[in-house]
Amino acid sequence: MHNLVRLNLRQTIVIGIAIFTFAFGGIGLLSLSNINQLQQEVVLVEQADDLRNLILEIRREEKNFFLYRDRSFFSVGRDNLGRARIALDALSGDIGASRGLEHGMALDRGLARYGELLDRLGETPASPAEGAPAAQKLRETGQELVEHSQALAELERQSILRINQKLRLTLIVSMAAIAVVLFALVIFVSKSILRPLTRVQEATRRIAQGTFVPLKVKNDHDEIQQVFVALNSMVEELKKRQIQLVQAQKLSSIGTLASGIAHQLNNPLNNISTSAQILAEETAGQSEFGDRMMRNITQETLRARDIVKGLLEFSRHKDFAPAPYPIKAVLESAVQLVSSQIGPRIAVNLDVPGDVTLMVDRQRLQEALINLLINATQAIGGEEGVIDIKTYTEEEYEVITISDTGEGMSADTLQRIFDPFFSTKEVGQGTGLGLFIVYGIVEKHGGAIRCESTPGEGTTFFIRLPLIPDEPGGEA
Template sequence: MPSVQDARPHALSLHSLRGKITLGYTAVAAIILVASLFFVGELRTLEARVVLGQRATDLFNTTLEIRRFERNYFLHHQAADRAENSRYIALAQKMLRENRSDFAAMAGQQRLQQLRERLDAYARQMAALAQADPRQLDAMEPQVRPLGQAVVAIAEDMAGTERRQIQSTLASFRTLLLGVILSMTLLIVVIGRALSQRVVKPLKEMESSVAALSANYRETLSAPSNDREILSITAAFNHMLQELDRRQKSLMRSERMVSLGTMLSGVAHELNNPLSNISTSCQILLEEVGDSDTAAQQRYLQQIDQQTERARSIVRSLLDFSRERAFRKEAVVLRPLVAQTVGFVRCEISAKSVVQLDIPDDLSVAADAQRLQQVFVNLIRNAMEGLGPQGRIEVSAQRVQASEPPAGTALGQGCGFKGAMVEIRVADNGPGIAPDILPRIFDPFFTTKDVGHGMGLGLFVVYEIVDEHGGCIAVQSTPGQGATFIIRLPLAAADTPKGAR
C-alpha cells in the first residue's frame, strides 16, 4: 500500500493537532508557573513583614520589662531591680541601633528619633537615680515615670502599626489569591474551549462524516480541518475507500462469472431449439430440392432465417451479460427480459417445478438491462436452490403507487420514494428464511450454504444493483412457506421504449 503521508516527525506547527494540544498545554503550564512565581514573591514579602512585626513586638516587650523593674525599684529600692532595669534599657537601645532602618521604615524617621531621644533621656534619669539618696527616690519618681510611659507608648504604637500592616497585607494577599485563582480558571476555560474548538470539533465532524459515509461508501471523505493528522487520516481513509471500491468491483465480476456459469447450460439448451429447427428445415429443403413448390421452400427458408436470428439473439445477450460495461439506464421492457433469463437458468430447476410469469407485456422500467438480468438470475437461482419437487417460482410485476416502503426488511435509496413505481415480486414456495438471519441475507459473504456452494454475494449484488437504480428491495418470509423478494424500480419515461434484447 503506497504511503499516504510522509511519516517523518514534523516540527511542531499549528497545522497539527499535536501542535495545538502542545500549545494549549504550554499556555496552561506558563500561567501556572507565572502565578506560582508571583505568589512565592508575595509570600516572601509577607514573611519579611512578619519578621519586622516580631521585632516591633520584641521591642515593645523589652520596654514593658524596663517599666516593670522601674516600678519594682521605686517600691522596694532594691539595687538588683535597677540593674535589671538598666540591662533592659541597654537591650532596647541595642535593638534600636541594630534595626534602625527597619524601625525607620516601620514608624518613620521622626518617630524613631523621638523614641531614641526619650529612651536616652530615660536612661540618663535612671542612671542619676543610682547616685541619689534613697529617701529622695519617691520625690524623683514623677520625673522618671512620664518618660518611661512615653517610651512604652511609642513602642506599643510601633508594634500595633506593624500588626495592622501585617493584617492588611494578609487581607490584600487573600484578595489577590482569589483574583488570580479566578482569572486562572477563566484562562484555562478559555484555552480549553479554544482547544476543543480546534481539536475536538474537526474530530467530531470527521466522526459524523465517516458515519454518513458508511451508509454510502462511494463518496470520498473531505477533511474537516487542515491539521496534519486529520489530513493524513482522511487521505488514508479515501485510499481505503478506493481500494474497497476496486475490490468490490472485482467481487462483482467474479459473481457475474458464477452466474454466467449457471446460465451457460441454459443457453446451450435454448440454442438447441433454434438449431434443431434450422436443421429440420434444411433437411426438408434438401429432400425437396428440384421440386417446383417455391412457396413451401420460401417458408422453410424464412423459418431458417428466423431461427438463426433467435440463436443470434441468445448468443448476443449472453455476450452482453458477460461483458463489463458502465452503468447505463434505458427503458427496458420487463417481460421479454425476465422470460429470457428464466429460460437461461431453467435448466437447474427440477423437471417438476414450475416458473410462472405474471408480467404485463407493456411494462417497462428505467434500468440497465444487463444488471437487471443479473438481479433476476441471482433471485431465481436462490429460489431454485431451495425448491423441493413441487417447487413453484412466481415472478410478477405491476405498476404501484408507492406511499411507504414494502413491508419486511427494506433496503435501498428508493425506499422512501412516494409515487408511481414498478413493483416486481419474485416469490417461491421453498423453505423460507429464518427470522434471525433475515436481516443479514443482504450482507456481503453471508451464506447458509456449504463451502463451495455459495459465496454469499448473490443478494448483496442484487441489493447493490437495486440501490444503484434508485430502487428499493425488501424481503418477506415465513419459514416453511417460502420467501418473497419485492423490488421497486423507477418507471421508464414513456417515450423511450426500447425492448430488452
Template sequence: MRAEISAILPDYGVDNPNGFRYGGSRALVAAIALQFRTRTETPNPCGFQSTMKWSWSNLNLQGKFRLLAWAGLVIWLFNFSIIFFQINHINQTTLRLERFEDLYNSILEIRRYEKNFLLYKGRDNLDETISFFQLARELYAGISADEETARNQDLLRRLSGAFQEYSSVLDLEQSAGTHSITSEETQEKIRSIGKRMVDLSHELLGLSRSNVADTARDAVRWPLLITGLILVLFAVGAVLVNRKIINPLVELEHATEKIGRGDFGPIRHSARIESEVDRLVIAFNRMVEELEARQEQIIHSRKIASLGTLVSGVAHELNNPINNIILTIDALVGGRNVSEDRRAALLQDILAQAIRASGIVKNLLDFSRAETSTIQDVDLTQLLKDTLQIAGNQITLGNIELRREIEPGLPVVLGNRQGLQQVFLNLVINAVQAMPGGGQLTVRAAADENQRVAVAVEDTGTGISADHLPHIFDPFFTTKEVGQGTGLGLSVSYGIIKKHGGRITVNSIPGKGSTFTVVIPTREETIDG
C-alpha cells in the first residue's frame, strides 16, 4: 500500500521520497488518488472497459445490447410523453378555438340585433343587443386571461377598445330611453364599430384555427421523428446482430461442415473487443486444435494396427533374401576351389539380396514413422509401387492375383506422402481381407482432363450390403467380426483425402466385390486453386 501511494505521489506534484514522511494532507491526497485509480481500473459488468473513458468500440456485445435496449426504452418513454403532451395541447387549443368561435358568433348576433334595432327600433332588439354584448365581453375576459391567447396582444387590445366604444354608445342610448337612433352620424358610428369588432374577432378566430393546424402537424411530426429514431436503433441492433451473432454462427456452421469433411482449419478471429460470440469462436478454435491432435493420434494408432497386420507378411518376405544370403555365404565359406568369377557372382548375389531386404525394411520404416504435416510433391506411380511392395506378401499369402493398370507418367500431386500411402495401403489390405478364399485385386490409376488423378482399388470379394454403404466411412463402423477391425481405417482415409482436396467413393455389389476410388487434384490444380 505504501509503495503504491509513493508511486502515485509524484503524479500529483508531491515530492515524497520517504513514503509517509510528510503525512497529513499529502498522504490523504495520495490515498484518495489510489482509491480513485483502483475504481477506474475495475471492469464494469455492463461491458465498459473503464468508468472514466469508454466508447462504442470498447463495449462488448452484452454491453452494446444493453445500451441499445436502454436507449430504445428512453426514446419510447420520451415518445409516449410527447404524444401525451401533444394530445393535451390539442385539447387545450381546441377549447381556445371554441372560445374564439363563441366570441365571433356572439359578435355576429350583436350585429344582427343591432341591424334590427337601427331599422325597426324597439326595446326588444336593443335588449338582445346589450345581452349578446355582455356575453361577448365575458368571453373576451376569459380569452384575454389565457396565457396562450395573450400572445395576440395587439388584436386583443384593439378589440377591447372597440368594445369600450361600443359600450359607451349603448350606454348613451339606453340612458336616453328613446329606443331609436335618428342621427345618421351615430348610426354610422355604431355600424363602423360593429364591423371592426367582427373583423378583429374573425382575425383572432383565423389565428386560432391556424394554431390548431400547427399543433396537429406537430403532433404528427414528433411521433414520426421518434419512431424514426426507434427504427434507426432497431436497424443498428439488426446490423449488430447480423455482424456479431449471425455471421459468426454461419462461420461456425461452415467450419463444422469442414470438420465433418476432415478439414480442421480454424475460424479467423480478429475482434479487438471480445464478445460472448467471439469467446465462443475462440473456444471453437481450441476445440478444433484438440480434434486435429486427436485425429493425428487416431491416424497413428490406425497405422500401428496396420503394422500388426503387415508384420507376418514382412517377416516372410524378409526370410527369402536372408535365406539366400545365408546359402550364398555358406557356399563361399565351404567352397575352397571357387573361381574368382564365381566368387564375384556370389558376392553380387549377396549384395542384391541385402539391397532387397534393405528396401523392404525401409518401406516398412517409412510407413511406421510418425506422420508429419509436410506437404511435398508426390510421385503417385512410385508411391503405389512402394505400397504394393509393402503389402506384397499379404497378397501372395492370400492366394490373390494382382493386376496393375497404372497409367505411365502420372502427374505429380501435392500432398503428404505418408498420409496418401496409408490411404492406399488401407484400401489394399481391406481388399485382401475381403477375399479370404483368394481372388483378383486390380489397382488402376489414370489422369483425367480436369487435372485430377483417379486411383481405383477393385476386388472380387464378398462386397458390401446396401444397408452398410451409407455408413462405410463413419468412425468405428465395421462389418468385420469383433477383434478383427477397429472401424477407423476408412474413416481416417476419408479425412486424409478430404484434406488433400479430393474425394473417396465406393461401389459394391454383394457377392461380387467392391471398388474404392480415390480422386485427388494434381499439383497444378492445387496451386491454381
C-alpha cells in the first residue's frame, strides 16, 4: 500500500478525461454499429419483401393459368422465376441466422423445382387439369415458396426488433454511465477542488485576523496541496517580515531617542569644553602632566562633540537635497559614526583623494555608507580583518569601493542581496532592509551599485556616482 503511486490533480483529471473519452467513444462506436446493422436489416427486409411479392405474383399467374388456360403463364412465370432467383441471390449473401439460412436454401431448391415443373407442364400440348398430379405438385411447390419467403421476411423483421431493443438498452446504459460519471465528477470536484479552495478562503480570512493555523498537507504532488504548502510558507515568511518590521520600527525609535540624547549631550559637552579651556589657562605651565591631561580632555571633548553633531545630522529627517560635498569628508564622517561598532580587531583603510567633490545628499549617502560598513563589520565577525575604502574615476563617474575580508557570499545569496526584506541573519538580528535602502539611495543619486563576492574570500561593493561637470576629473 505504501508503494502505490499517488496521482496529482492534473494526472487525475487527465486520466478521468481519458476514461470518459474511451467510455463514450465505445458507446458511440457500439451505437454506430447497431445503427449500421439496423440499416442493413431494413435493406434485407425490403429485399425479402420484393422476393415474397415476386413469388406471390408467380402464384397469381398460376391461378390465372388454371382458371383461364392462358399459356402466357409459362413465359411470364419463367421471367418472374428469373427475377426471384436474382432477388434470392442478392439476399442469400446477407442471411446470417441459421433459420434464415435454412429458409434461403429451401427457397433456392423450391425455385429450381418450380422451374422444372413449369418447363414440364409447358412441354405438354394440352393444359393439364387443376387436379392433375403435375398441377398439384406445382401448386404445392408454389405454396412452399410463399411460406418460406414470408418466414424469411418475418425473421428479418424480428432481427430489426432485436437491434432496436439493443439500441434502447445501449441508450439506457449510456444515460446511466453519464449519470455515474457526472456524480463521480461532482464528488471529485467537491472533494479535490471546492473543499480545498474553501479551506484556502478560510485560511486567508484567518490570516487577515492574525489567527492563522498552518494547513495540513496530505499529498505534496497535488496542485491544490501545493497551494497549501505555498500558503504555509507565505505565512511563515510574513511572520518573519512582521518581526523584521517591528525591529525596523524599534531602530527608528532608537534613532529618534538618539537624536534627543544627542541634543541633551551638547550642553554638558560644551560646559566640559569651556571648563577645561578655562582651567588650562589658569594652570598653564604649573605641571607638564596636568597640561597634557587638560589637552587630552579638550581633544576628547571636541571629538565627542563632533560625534554628537554627526549623530544629529544622521538622525535628522530632511527632504532629498543634493549639494556639492567632498566625498572624502562624507566617508570619514561615516567611518567615525560606526567606529564604536568596528572594534579594535578590524582595521579600516581609507584611501580617498581630497579633491573630489560630488553632488550628493550628505545625510542619505552617509546612511548608505554606514549600512555597508556595518555589513562589512558583521561579515568579518569576531575575527581580525580589514575594511578597505577606495575611490577612482571611471569615465563620468566616481567609483567608491568598500571591501572586507569577511566570509563572503554564495552565488544564490549574491543574486538576492538587494531584494527587500532579504537577510541572511537570524530573526531579530537584522531587518533585511539595509542593502535595499542602500540600493534606493544610490539610484536616487543617479548612480548604480553592484557587488562581487566569493565564499571565504570577502566581499566588495562598487558604488558609481556621477561627477559634477567641469570639476577636476569630471570630464570624459
